[in-house]
């Protein structure tokens with residue numbers, strides 16, 4: 001077992017994360033019950049969502065929910081939903097949202113309930129993208145920055161989830177350089193291959209934010225590769241849907257934060 005001790009893990013220390021391995025958000029699955037399970041199996045922070053955060057994304061989520069498991073909860077019910085989360089590790093919520101005014105209001109309502117508000121600039125479901133959220137924000141980096149500013153008015157940490165191979169990725173990082181973003185959650189997918197491309201992690205690590213490395217992190221060596229590329233934490237998604245909680249335990253044990 002390796003203990004990871006890195007000066008750049010300051011935010012995770014401040015939040016009190018026991019390890020640097022988190023579950024990744026997966027809409028329709030990562031609800032308060034899932035979060036409690038993830039904590040039991042070693043997650044150092046739990047991700048819930050992605051939930052719709054405004055009217056356009058709520059309407060879009062209802063349409064997506066006709067064909068796959070999806071959180072299609074009215075945004076005004078999100079505080080109640082999240083208040084059911086019974087964990088002692090920090091809580092992050094991934095939100096599909098397009099309207100900065102709605103983001104400011106929702107962040108205010110959630111500030112007491114979560115530690116991290118993650119703006120989803122990642123989802124590629126056509127309905128969500130048509131609504132102006134998810135990866136549509138990578139085409140409109142100014143609006144992404146406005147959403148970040150709106151959330152940052154409140155007392156929580158701001159994260160942005162991005163997809164590395166999207167053509168707008170570099171421009172979005174440039175726009176976020178001067179925005180009050182605390183965390184960049186990078187899906188470093190290598191299209192067509194079950195692995196990651198560390199270039200996306202390296203590019204994000206040039207900004208003054210913590211980087212969570214994501215996609216195909218399955219072994220302690222993958223965790224180390226992400227850390228060497230500049231990530232200070234990693235997240236794991238699909239294996240948990242298949243019930244591979246041992247994987248989360250193994251990786252969490254590998255990346256424990258020293259007291």
Ligand SMILES: Cc1cc2nc3c(=O)[nH]c(=O)nc-3n(C[C@H](O)[C@H](O)[C@H](O)COP(=O)(O)O)c2cc1C
Nearest residue numbers: 024025026027049050122161187215216236237238
């Ligand atoms: C069923 C499913 C739903 C997902 N929903 C979301 C979501 O709502 N928000 C998000 O940022 N990523 C979402 N993702 C992407 C994951 O967070 C993660 O980026 C992706 O699965 C790659 O990581 P992995 O290789 O560890 O699974 C979803 C993935 C799956 C499989």
